[in-house]
Amino acid sequence: MTTATASLPETKTSPGIGNTLAAEWTKLRSVRSTWLVVIAAAVVSVGFSVLFSFLTEQDYKNLPAGQTADFDSAGTSMVGMNLGLILISVLGVLAVSGEYSTGMMRLTLAITPHRGRVLISKAVVVGLLAFVLGTLFAAAAFFIGQLVLGLNPAIPTLGLGGPGVLRSLLGWGAEFAAFALLALSFGVMMRSAAGAIATAIGFIFAPAILGALLPTWVQRDILAYFPASAAEQLSTAQLKTDSVTYLGPLTGGGTLLTWVAVALVVAFSLMGKRDSG
Amino acid sequence: MITARDLTKRYGDTTAVNGLSFDIKPGVVTGFLGPNGAGKSTTMRMILGLDAPSGGSVTVNGKPYRDLPAPMREVGALLDAKAVHGARTAYRHLQWVAQAGGIPRKRVDEVLDTVGLTDVAGKKVGNFSLGMYQRLGIATALLGDPPTLLFDEPVNGLDPEGIFWIRTLMQDLAAEGRTVFVSSHLMNEMEETAAHVIVIGRGELIADMPIADFTQRSARSHVHVVSPQATDLAEALERAGGKVTKLDDGSLNVVGLDAPEIGDLALERRLGLHELTPVRASLEAAFMDLTKDSVQYRSHSGAPAEEKVLETVRALASEGTE
Numbered sequence: 195m196t197t198a199t200a201s202l203p204e205t206k207t208s209p210g211i212g213n214t215l216a217a218e219w220t221k222l223r224s225v226r227s228t229w230l231v232v233i234a235a236a237v238v239s240v241g242f243s244v245l246f247s248f249l250t251e252q253d254y255k256n257l258p259a260g261q262t263a264d265f266d267s268a269g270t271s272m273v274g275m276n277l278g279l280i281l282i283s284v285l286g287v288l289a290v291s292g293e294y295s296t297g298m299m300r301l302t303l304a305i306t307p308h309r310g311r312v313l314i315s316k317a318v319v320v321g322l323l324a325f326v327l328g329t330l331f332a333a334a335a336f337f338i339g340q341l342v343l344g345l346n347p348a349i350p351t352l353g354l355g356g357p358g359v360l361r362s363l364l365g366w367g368a369e370f371a372a373f374a375l376l377a378l379s380f381g382v383m384m385r386s387a388a389g390a391i392a393t394a395i396g397f398i399f400a401p402a403i404l405g406a407l408l409p410t411w412v413q414r415d416i417l418a419y420f421p422a423s424a425a426e427q428l429s430t431a432q433l434k435t436d437s438v439t440y441l442g443p444l445t446g447g448g449t450l451l452t453w454v455a456v457a458l459v460v461a462f463s464l465m466g467k468r469d470s471g
Numbered sequence: 472m473i474t475a476r477d478l479t480k481r482y483g484d485t486t487a488v489n490g491l492s493f494d495i496k497p498g499v500v501t502g503f504l505g506p507n508g509a510g511k512s513t514t515m516r517m518i519l520g521l522d523a524p525s526g527g528s529v530t531v532n533g534k535p536y537r538d539l540p541a542p543m544r545e546v547g548a549l550l551d552a553k554a555v556h557g558a559r560t561a562y563r564h565l566q567w568v569a570q571a572g573g574i575p576r577k578r579v580d581e582v583l584d585t586v587g588l589t590d591v592a593g594k595k596v597g598n599f600s601l602g603m604y605q606r607l608g609i610a611t612a613l614l615g616d617p618p619t620l621l622f623d624e625p626v627n628g629l630d631p632e633g634i635f636w637i638r639t640l641m642q643d644l645a646a647e648g649r650t651v652f653v654s655s656h657l658m659n660e661m662e663e664t665a666a667h668v669i670v671i672g673r674g675e676l677i678a679d680m681p682i683a684d685f686t687q688r689s690a691r692s693h694v695h696v697v698s699p700q701a702t703d704l705a706e707a708l709e710r711a712g713g714k715v716t717k718l719d720d721g722s723l724n725v726v727g728l729d730a731p732e733i734g735d736l737a738l739e740r741r742l743g744l745h746e747l748t749p750v751r752a753s754l755e756a757a758f759m760d761l762t763k764d765s766v767q768y769r770s771h772s773g774a775p776a777e778e779k780v781l782e783t784v785r786a787l788a789s790e791g792t793e
Contacts, residue, residue, distance in 0.1 A: 201577055202616050208540035209573030217571035224563035225556060297554030301611065304519045304548055305571045307537040470521035 214306050214315040222319055227288055235281035236331055242274025243335035247342040254346050267352050268359055268431035271339020272332055275366050275429070276398075279422075282324050282370045283394035286377030289320045291387035300470045309465050313382065317458060320378055321371045328370025332363045332429075358431035361443060365428030372425055372450050373398065379457035383464055398422050401439065413438045424449035472497060472650055473518060473619065477527030480513050480674075487513045489674040490527065495652045497618065500645045502665030502682075503654035506786030510674035511654040512550070515623050518652075519548055531619055543572030547612030548621040552604040557597025561588055561607050564596060565614065574614050582610040602633040609640065619650040626660060638664045658787040672783030694730050696723040697746035704742045711736055722746070 222228055250270050254262070293299040306312050336359070344351045352359055376397060380390035401423045405413055417423055418439035427433065427446020434440065441449065473495035480488040488510040495501045505511050516522040518529050520536035531539065531546055539545045555564055565579045583589045586606040591599070596607065605625060612620055622641070626634045641664055645651045655661055661668055662682070670678040698704045705715045705723055713728040725733060730749045737744045 201581060202544075202574065206541040206544040207573060209543075209571065213571055213573045217567040220563060220567040220570055221556075221559075224560070224567070225558040227558060292556050296556050297551050298556055300516070300519075300521050300550055300554060301568070302571070303521055304546075304550075305543055305568060307520045307539075307542060469523065470516065 209306070211311055211315065214311050215318060217305075218312075218315040218319045222289055222323070225292070227292075228285065231281055231285045231288065232327060235278045235285070235327065236334075238281060239275050239278030239331040240334045240338070242277055243272050244274075244338050244342060246273045247271050247339035251343050251346045251349065254349055262348075265350060266432045267340065267343060267350055268336065268356065268362055271343060272335045272362070272366065272429075274335060275328075275332055275369075278328075278331055279369065279373050279398050280395055282327065283373050283377035283398065284391055285324065286320055286374035287381040287387050287390040287394065289316055289378055290381035291385070291390060294381075294385040295387070303470050310462055313458065313462050313465060317375055317378060320374050324374035325367040325371040327367075329363055329367035331370075332366035336363060352431075356431070358433065362429055362431035365425070365430070365443075368447070368450065369425035369429045372421060372454050375454045376421060376457050379454075379461040382461035405439070410438055419449050421450055421453045424453070472533075473529065473531055473652060474533075475514070475518075475527070475529040478514065478517060478524055478529050479526035480510070480517060480522060481525040487674050488517070488524075488671075491671065491674070491676055492527075493669050493676065493679055495650055495669075496667070497650040498645060498648050499666035500641050500651045500653060500664055502661035502668040503652060503671070504658060504661055504668055504787060505654070505656065505671040506783055507656050509656075509671045509783065511656075511671065512623055513674075514671075515548070515550060515621055515652075515654065518621060519546065519550075541573065541615070543568075543574060543615030543617065545615075545617055546619045546621065547615060547617040548623075549605070549608040549612045549625055550621075550623045552601070552608035552625075555596050555604070555607065557595060559596055560593050561596055561599075561610075562592040564607065565610060568611050569614055572615055578614055578616075582613045585613060586610040601628050602630065605629060605633065605637065609637070618648070620644055620652070622651070622653040624654055624656065626655070656787065670783070670787075672786075677783055692726070693750050694725045694728065694733055695746065695748040695750050696725055696733060696744070697721075698723070698737065699743045699745065703740070704737060707736055707740050707742070708733065724750075 247270060250257075257265075293302060302312055303309060340351045340353075343349045354360060354363075373394060377390060377394040380393045381387070384390045384393070397420065399422070401413075401417045401420045405417055408417065418441055423439045424441060424446045426439075427441050427443050428450070433443070474493075476492050478488055478491040479486070491510075491514060503511050503514070513522060514529075517524050518531065518536060520542075528535065530536075536542060536546065561583070562579065565582065566576070568574075569576060569579050580589070583592050586609050588603065588606050588610060591603065596604070599607065609622075609625070612622070620641075622637075625637050625641075629637065641651050641653060645666075653661075653665065665682055667681050668678065669676070696704065696708075701717070701721050701723055705717065708715050708723070708725055708728060711728060711732070713733070714726040716724040716726075718724060728736075730747050734744065734747055
């Protein structure tokens with residue numbers, strides 16, 4: 195038994211953020227569950243969108259006149275993205291919850307005692323992946339959807355240069371990234387996959403479910419600022435300025451960013467304050 | 472070198488570690504003994520900067536762990552071997568650890584070879600046996616070739632072959648001049664591995680001394696003698712200054728004379744010898760004797776101290792209980 199033959203440099207250089215980022219990317223990509231969730235997200239985001247486009251194309255003549263007059267071709271072709279949000283939130287939670295449930299977080303923090311660096315690296319890796327996936331899925335759903343809708347000559351279709359289309363595709367990237375990061379923060383705060391996923395799903399659907407039940411002022415002054423409705427301001431190509439929850443892309447984007455920042459800061463302060471668990 | 476001064480950890484009303492002070496020196500294996508729940512793991516987590524002390528301090532080579540510029544190059548630790556993600560292969564696990572610590576990739580192959588996991592490097596960790604988990608945990612600890620190593624209950628649940636392997640490894644690492652700090656809740660486990668022991672009970676220091684002192688301080692080191700003329704021999708031995716206890720089977724336990732002296736004496740008196748066995752006191756027996764004094768010494772401070780030491784001794788001596 196000899197351990198004296200270690201091929202390590204004499205100088206003990208201090209590892210930096212680049213090392214932590216590389217390690218977090220290896221962690222994320224080296225478990226199969228990550229890719230299963232990505233595949234499921236692709237199937238749901240793109241598959242449901244295409245299916246919905248197909249059904250709309252088939253049934254277009256039966257739609258009420260109000261809808262066909264102001265037909266949302268982009269929104270129709272990307273409707274499944276809202277379901278993809280659930281899976282991308284699961285991805286965000288899994289990126290941390292597994293480390294708490296196995297106890298591997300102790301190893302992570304022993305190697306990198308700088309807890310902020312660990313959290314930032316996780317956030318960058320998960321956020322970037324979610325952004326790329328959101329944009330890719332949205333683009334796939336949009337282009338396939340426009341082809342499918344275009345089968346019916348009565349339906350007006352759009353190209354990449356259509357009004358709000360490019361913003362919508364990148365907006366879906368941002369919305370995926372934002373929800374992955376909110377979910378990741380919940381995972382750090384709760385250290386439990388089930389609780390964090392439930393909370394993330396609650397945030398995704400709260401405005402949609404509660405919206406119709408609540409008085410207008412609650413929708414306008416409170417629900418509009420929930421992450422899901424704020425994100426819609428980026429990801430919806432055809433924004434309706436007369437909607438009660440309308441904020442506009444800039445205010446919506448800023449609100450979403452604030453949510454993510456606050457969630458990460460709370461997660462960081464809990465991570466720093468608590469023992470490694 | 473690990474230095475603890477007045478190290479204390481409280482969780483709410485419970486004090487897990489209370490005013491621990493010790494120095495763990497390089498070049499020898501230092502055992503960290505205490506019953507389950509005595510505060511060993513908490514102490515190790517504080518050494519690694521994972522849990523924050525409620526009071527006092529602990530440093531590695533003069534610095535708090537969190538201030539070490541390259542922690543993996545300074546300290547390697549095996550806390551809980553099973554605390555790894557089972558869906559990852561052994562290679563990928565070591566790869567992320569190496570990346571995080573700024574360790575070159577080829578070192579992963581070296582440590583896999585050192586612990587004998589090269590053949591299963593591509594297999595998912597979740598299918599590993601406990602022994603393989605332990606080897607992976609040790610590979611992780613060795614990645615940075617650190618001068619200080621911590622092992623928390625490394626032989627728990629291992630088969631004899633695995634126990635032997637880990638003991639040899641720890642002794643080799645210490646012989647290379649490293650600081651090796653290894654915890655256990657069983658006294659006899661430390662006997663053949665550690666040169667020095669630190670014993671804690673209910674979070675407090677009970678003993679900190681070389682194992683040799685431990686055994687030498689015991690009055691129980693004796694020589695077991697079997698002779699067909701036991702009565703004559705016993706008389707001769709007592710005249711020569713030995714203290715003889717006759718056992719029920721007619722054999723003798725002799726204290727105060729060593730085996731060569733007894734052998735020479737028997738030859739001189741032309742008395743037969745069928746057995747002459749030096750019996751070194753077990754760590755456990757030594758501990759009982761040693762703490763008898765400290766219990767008396769401490770008893771003026773009230774019953775709880777005495778109770779604590781006795782409880783610690785009993786728990787450490789009871790092999791096989793978890």
